[in-house]
Amino acid sequence: MGKMSEIHIRMLEENFQGDPDAYLEAYVNNMQPRPIDILHKDILCPNCNKEHLIKINKVDMSCTKCDHDFVYIANDNSIKFK
Numbered sequence: 001m002g003k004m005s006e007i008h009i010r011m012l013e014e015n016f017q018g019d020p021d022a023y024l025e026a027y028v029n030n031m032q033p034r035p036i037d038i039l040h041k042d043i044l045c046p047n048c049n050k051e052h053l054i055k056i057n058k059v060d061m062s063c064t065k066c067d068h069d070f071v072y073i074a075n076d077n078s079i080k081f082k
């Protein structure tokens with residue numbers, strides 16, 4: 001069984017509803033996939049400028065590349081350093 005199939009099966013097992021590409025990206029990046037809410041893919045990490053942020057919950061966002069945490073400000077759709 002190929003690696004891609006394994007990931008797809010895991011995605012089905014976790015009943016992941018989001019973007020499969022985003023899931024794969026997160027999987028490859030931290031190799032420990034968890035049910036994450038991948039939103040605001042357009043927000044580039046202001047710390048490393050290499051990766052888009054993932055949303056952990058309503059206010060917490062994190063970078064899968066440099067592991068920096070941010071707070072999401074819903075009012076103006078922006079983020080700030082924690």
Ligand SMILES: [Zn+2]
Nearest residue numbers: 045048063066
């Ligand atoms: Zn980063």
